[in-house]
Amino acid sequence: MINPYAIGKTIYLRAPRKEDLEGNWYQWFSDPDTTQYLGDRYWPNTIESQTQFYESIIGSKDRLVLCICLSKTDEHIGVCNLSSISWIHRYADIAFVIGEKKYQNGAIAVEVMTLLLQIAFERLNLLNLKSVHLAVHPATPLIEKLFGFKECGRIENIYNYKGKYVDSIIAQLSKEQWLKRNSRF
Amino acid sequence: MKDRVLRIMSIVFEIDSNDITENAAPGVIEQWDSLRHLQLIVSLEEEFGIQFTDSELVNMIDIPSIIETVTKNEGK
Numbered sequence: 001m002i003n004p005y006a007i008g009k010t011i012y013l014r015a016p017r018k019e020d021l022e023g024n025w026y027q028w029f030s031d032p033d034t035t036q037y038l039g040d041r042y043w044p045n046t047i048e049s050q051t052q053f054y055e056s057i058i059g060s061k062d063r064l065v066l067c068i069c070l071s072k073t074d075e076h077i078g079v080c081n082l083s084s085i086s087w088i089h090r091y092a093d094i095a096f097v098i099g100e101k102k103y104q105n106g107a108i109a110v111e112v113m114t115l116l117l118q119i120a121f122e123r124l125n126l127l128n129l130k131s132v133h134l135a136v137h138p139a140t141p142l143i144e145k146l147f148g149f150k151e152c153g154r155i156e157n158i159y160n161y162k163g164k165y166v167d168s169i170i171a172q173l174s175k176e177q178w179l180k181r182n183s184r185f
Numbered sequence: 186m187k188d189r190v191l192r193i194m195s196i197v198f199e200i201d202s203n204d205i206t207e208n209a210a211p212g213v214i215e216q217w218d219s220l221r222h223l224q225l226i227v228s229l230e231e232e233f234g235i236q237f238t239d240s241e242l243v244n245m246i247d248i249p250s251i252i253e254t255v256t257k258n259e260g261k
Contacts, residue, residue: 009243105211106222107246114239142223146230146242182238 002074005066006119008111013066013080013119016054020067023076026050028099037137038097039159039168061085064119068098068112077103080112082120082129091128092120109139113147121175128174134159135167148181149173186259190252193232197225210247225251233259 004012028034029045057065062085068078080096096112098104120126131149133140144151153170188202194209195202198216211217217225226245230236235258237245245251 105219106226107211107219107243109219109223110226110242114243117239138220139223142220142227145227146223146237147239148236181236182240 001071002069006115007071008115010071011077011108011111011115012069012071013112013115014069016057016065016067016079018054020076021047021051021054024099025067025076025079028078028097031099033101034097034099036161037134037140039132039134061087064124066119068096068108070103075100077108078112080116082116082124082126085124085126089128090126091130092124092126094120094129094131106139109143110146113143117147117173117178121178126175128172131171131173133169133171134161135169136161141169144171144173147173148177150177186256187252189232190229190248190255193228194225194248197221197228205248208248229255235259 001007001012001014003014005015006013026045026047026049029041029050035041057063063081063083064085065079065081067076068080069076077100078096078098082092082094085092094116096109096116098108098112117129120129131140131144135154149171150173151169152172155168157165158168159166191202191205194205198214198221200214200216205214209217211222226237226242229251233255235255237254237258241254245254
């Protein structure tokens, strides 16, 4: 493992490196299959725009971006982040993308979410997380349900998805709810 | 309990429960894809009225681990 920040069962999370820019990372965010449920990814991504993004996050204290890597091979398969972190109100947005399609399976998504929640609530001591997703996304509502997120808002007909306007759903998980769900005592 | 788990699996994967072997897992059952994996865990929570912890969710990767985890939680 290279510079692991959080270690799971089959994956680990680490800080992005310059070398990652030469890999598949930038291509994931051009791929129509991968980006179809992302609200603001209608423009092609390039190494140049990925480099700009990379430079914007290095040293950022309001956005934590981490690479998702396989523990066995170090292969970089996706990216996850806590963004819009408020150190006053102690909340953030949570999101992840598994870019390598052969690893877009539920078990890895569950591992990523588990690690991100530990980071958010234990290491960064955040109190609330917010997840925003398109209502037509098939997997995100299931992941949110498993991890105890509750729908707390809906913006109707806001995103153009394949020619139809669909809702955006906002879901919330508090540290208190997370601790309660993971406590057996 | 095992029969209830297999029944849920057969519904989620849309296969006969007799076709689900003792050591079935993603890759062994063709229909066990990412979305259905998540649907399976959600369906098990609803069927048994339980809520898995984060570490349990991570460890539920095949039939033996799923049955073990459900058994551990049943009645809690």
